[in-house]
Amino acid sequence: MHVTHLSLADFRSYARAEVPLDPGVTTFVGPNGQGKTNLVEAVGYLATLGSHRVSSDAPLVRVGAERAVVRAQVRQGERQQLVELELNPGRANRARVNRSSQVRPRDVLGILRTVLFAPEDLTLVKGDPGERRRFLDELVTARAPRLAGVRSDYDRVLKQRNSLLKSAAMARRHGGRGADLSTLDVWDQHLARAGAELLARRLDLVRALEPLADKAYEQLAPGGGPVGLEYRGPTQEPASPEELAQRLLAALGEVRSQEIERGVTLVGPHRDDLVLKLGELPAKGYASHGESWSLALALRLASYDLLRSEGNEPVLVLDDVFAELDVRRRARLAELVAPGEQVLVTAAVEEDVPGVLAGARYAVSGGEVVLR
Known part of the structure; x- marks a missing residue:
């Protein structure tokens, strides 16, 4: 299982973001506060209907916006599904699968599975x-x-x-x-x-x-x-x-x-x-x-x-984890997760990410996500 495309609208710091993704390792690198975690948080939300950082949806909607939309194309084997969640603080959230008529948000559970590592x-x-x-x-x-x-x-x-x-x-x-x-x-x-x-x-x-x-x-x-x-x-x-x-x-x-x-x-x-x-x-x-x-x-x-x-192999998400670990634990964790079908990593300092996790690199700064 892996995400082939992530799309955000008014989610956290992003007015809009379109991020193509491949299997293997993808690392989002940039200074703290630039939106790296927001990207993987959105992936996790699609999998669990919740954030690993906050307990309510209100902080997930960009300041000044009424709602946020998180959308991802998910591939499992030969099957592809487009899953979309519309976050409406104070009102019921909405969900769609393959752009069809609305389903209950909890009906999207299982389309995408993640295991997320984070300082929390x-x-x-x-x-x-x-x-x-x-x-x-x-x-x-x-x-x-x-x-x-x-x-x-x-x-x-x-x-x-x-x-x-x-x-x-x-x-x-x-x-x-x-x-x-x-x-x-x-x-x-x-x-x-x-x-x-x-x-x-x-x-x-x-x-x-x-x-x-x-x-x-x-x-x-x-x-x-x-x-x-x-x-x-x-x-x-x-x-x-x-x-x-x-x-x-x-x-x-x-x-x-x-x-x-x-x-x-x-x-x-x-x-x-x-x-x-x-x-x-x-x-x-x-x-x-x-x-x-x-x-x-x-x-x-x-x-x-x-x-x-x-x-059903889940997507692995490592959100700013390596900065919290000593060199020995970094190396061991990296070796254990490197074979995953899809591994998404965030890091403020590129050197914190062990070399075994080679793959695509995105620079995240000022609300922009640019492939390097």
């Missing part, structure tokens, strides 16, 4: 559980795009259930009789059903990812492992979605009084965590800066290997 990846190791949940869910959706709908359903049910619990908690604090909780059992069922399917996919992913992450870490930092991935939650043992749903219902029942008191849902995939280990110790709080970087990179390499093993 350090939060996978050092950050809050939400960062690791996002990592899992994006990879789950890359493996099975229909899970985007399950995630959306879970978020919708969670919001409704929290609203009901919050009303009950506020009423109690103010001496009222409390909200009508007669529908709470119904919301429990909905939450357990959607949550169990998401949870089953996460648990399956963790089992598949752990040996690949351990292998990748050994390649990046020989002798530094082993790497362990431990899913943490009230329902963390593998089982069928039906059994997991029953476990979630039981766990919800155990904390119901606390939830009504606090006004928030205390059990479910939205509260779980992925504990990363080096040896017997959790990486968070114990791993050095270099070890944390190697572990974050190992998770991304493992993601790439997993997707590739399932028959």
